Amino acid sequence: MEKGLIVQLNKTFQESAYNQNNVEYWMARGLQRLLGYDEWRNFPKVINKAKTACSNSGQNVSYHFVDVNKMIDLGKATQTT
Secondary structure: OOHHHHHHHHHHHHHOOEEEOOEEEOOHHHHHHHOOOOOHHHHHHHHHHHHHHHHHOOOOHHHHOOOOOOOEEEEOOEEEO
């Protein structure tokens, strides 16, 4: 992969981060789009693989992954998680 593409992908990734109380984090639906997954139904498998990799590397999964529900608009005055 060429250096320019890597730099651009890293910049896009960093710009999609949220920051709250000096804690940087990303929302799964944002990562879904960044990683090129068109449909949400395929992405939870990716998250579970990442959790497994985190655990296998000796890290505490709960320090790196927090389950949250974010409301999304479905249409006129309708929301779901």
